[in-house]
Amino acid sequence: MSSFQIIVGSMLGGTEYVAEACEEQLNTLNHEVNLHLKPNFSSILKCTLEQKTNNVSTWLICTSTHGAGDFPDNIQPFIEDLKNCEQDLSTIDFMIIAVGDSSYDTFCKAGFELNKLLITKGCSNTLAIKTLDMSQDIDPEELAQLWLSQNKDLL
Numbered sequence: 762m763s764s765f766q767i768i769v770g771s772m773l774g775g776t777e778y779v780a781e782a783c784e785e786q787l788n789t790l791n792h793e794v795n796l797h798l799k800p801n802f803s804s805i806l807k808c809t810l811e812q813k814t815n816n817v818s819t820w821l822i823c824t825s826t827h828g829a830g831d832f833p834d835n836i837q838p839f840i841e842d843l844k845n846c847e848q849d850l851s852t853i854d855f856m857i858i859a860v861g862d863s864s865y866d867t868f869c870k871a872g873f874e875l876n877k878l879l880i881t882k883g884c885s886n887t888l889a890i891k892t893l894d895m896s897q898d899i900d901p902e903e904l905a906q907l908w909l910s911q912n913k914d915l916l
Contacts, residue, residue: 763817763916764785764793766809768800770824770871775895776860780823782902783858786909787821799835802842809853819887820855821916822875823905830870842864843878858905861897871906888912 765787769780780796787794793812805820812818832840836848837902857870869892875888891908893901909916 763819764812765795766805766818766820766876767794767796768805768820768822768831768836768839769796769798770822772825772827772833775901776823776825776833778902779858779860779893779905782906783821783823783909786906790909790913791915800839802839802846805839806848817854820853822855823856823858823860824871824875825860826867826869826871830867830874832871832875840875840878842884849883851885853879853884854887855879855884856878856886856891858886858891858893858908860893860895860901864896868892868894887915
């Protein structure tokens with residue numbers, strides 16, 4: 762059994778639904794899950810490092826892109842703390858579900874920027890970024906669950 766910290770960046774709530782669907786699917790796959798709708802970097806890092814001693818702990822970050830490619834308001838403090846963190850983060854594994862609208866040229870930009878930032882901090886991505894297009898995908902929650910199910914052997 763692995764543990765997951767689901768970190769949510771959402772402005773209008775759609776990404777929260779995706780994250781909750783992921784929580785449901787990971788629970789079905791018998792993983793321990795903590796959902797963070799107001800992510801606090803210090804507490805998530807502490808929890809992750811404590812869980813790492815017992816089993817695999819992964820960050821699953823579900824974030825939308827807001828405005829001109831910006832992070833949603835609720836995840837901005839987490840991002841700033843991550844940018845300023847000088848601690849070794851090489852033991853942290855992560856996966857990103859980026860939610861956006863492909864009619865914008867900043868489609869899923871926040872997710873891709875966060876991916877780059879985590880890699881520069883030494884974190885390892887378990888899976889390539891999963892993008893969900895809110896203008897095309899009929900059921901993004903179901904697609905996120907399917908993605909986790911299809912990759913359950915890598916979790």
